[in-house]
Amino acid sequence: MLCFQYGLEKKQTTATTTKATCAVQLFCHWIGFATTFGSMLSKTWRVYRIFTNTKMKLNMSLRDPHLLIIIGIVVTMETIVLVVWEICASHEVKNQQIEIDMRTEDSGEKINIIVFYPVCESEQAYYFNWTLRIMNGALLAFGAFLSWETRQVHIDALNDSKTIGLCVYNVVILSAVELLLTLLLKDKPIELHGVSSVCLFAGTFVSKTLIFLPKMLAVYRNPNANPPTALNLESLTPSNLEVATINSPEHGITSKTEDKMD
Numbered sequence: 001m002l003c004f005q006y007g008l009e010k011k012q013t014t015a016t017t018t019k020a021t022c023a024v025q026l027f028c029h030w031i032g033f034a035t036t037f038g039s040m041l042s043k044t045w046r047v048y049r050i051f052t053n054t055k056m057k058l059n060m061s062l063r064d065p066h067l068l069i070i071i072g073i074v075v076t077m078e079t080i081v082l083v084v085w086e087i088c089a090s091h092e093v094k095n096q097q098i099e100i101d102m103r104t105e106d107s108g109e110k111i112n113i114i115v116f117y118p119v120c121e122s123e124q125a126y127y128f129n130w131t132l133r134i135m136n137g138a139l140l141a142f143g144a145f146l147s148w149e150t151r152q153v154h155i156d157a158l159n160d161s162k163t164i165g166l167c168v169y170n171v172v173i174l175s176a177v178e179l180l181l182t183l184l185l186k187d188k189p190i191e192l193h194g195v196s197s198v199c200l201f202a203g204t205f206v207s208k209t210l211i212f213l214p215k216m217l218a219v220y221r222n223p224n225a226n227p228p229t230a231l232n233l234e235s236l237t238p239s240n241l242e243v244a245t246i247n248s249p250e251h252g253i254t255s256k257t258e259d260k261m262d
Contacts, residue, residue: 022091022120029200030078030132036204037139038074040167040211042067044146044160051153074139081131089124096189117189133175140168160211167207174203 046067095116103111122128147164178199185192 018093018118019091022093023086025120026085026091027079027082030082030136031075032204033136034074034078034139035071036207037136037143037167037171038071039067040160040164041139041143041146042070044143044150044164045070047153047160048146048150051150077135078132081128081135085122085124085128089122089128091120091122091125093118094121095119098189119189140171144168163210163214166210170206170210171203174199 096119098115098117103113143164147161147168150161153161178196181195182192185195
């Protein structure tokens with residue numbers, strides 16, 4: 001929901017709040033992105049660590065608090081960049097001329113009506129925007145790597161590799177479209193705002209649908225199911241089990257892991 005704050009209309013706010021609106025839009029947009037993909041990738045990273053520990057020699061403890069710490073680190077890095085941005089070159093609201101309309105009054109007098117649209121501007125926006133894009137691009141690249149590495153895990157309750165792949169593809173395509181149109185519509189703020197909002201809403205909606213809809217359907221179809229979780233699989237370590245057998249035919253996995261001692 002943080003990303004949806006990008007659609008706030010500055011012209012519907014007072015003069016004293018427009019600058020704050022710019023900051024709210026900026027923070028909600030980037031922190032919302034980091035929170036969404038950070039949480040999704042942290043879960044997949046746990047699955048990756050468990051299933052790549054083939055010899056089960058490490059007594060791994062990757063609980064939910066550890067994943068929250070990872071998300072916190074990602075969000076903190078984004079927040080630091082945003083705070084530095086606002087301190088060094090805070091956003092200002094400027095009225096950009098978008099239209100000149102010439103009208104003729106009943107008296108025959110011609111008048112020009114100039115239309116302005118409020119936009120958020122920052123002197124260092126180019127550098128900070130690209131810094132954030134590179135950071136989040138690295139996050140997406142890491143997500144693609146995890147998606148590829150965990151593609152052989154056939155437990156629907158754990159493996160989100162296909163979902164992550166589709167989400168990354170969705171975000172990359174929409175981001176490329178938005179970036180291109182941002183350059184083309186630089187002098188048309190209303191059209192630019194509309195395109196950016198549509199790309200943002202579409203990307204967020206599609207990503208959330210890909211993540212949650214399959215899980216909701218699985219619960220609806222079999223509400224009494226007790227699927228395996230990553231926490232169950234973490235317990236399969238040499239400290240408490242020499243031979244670990246994972247059987248879950250309904251999820252398409254039957255495997256056996258042995259701890260060989262020299």
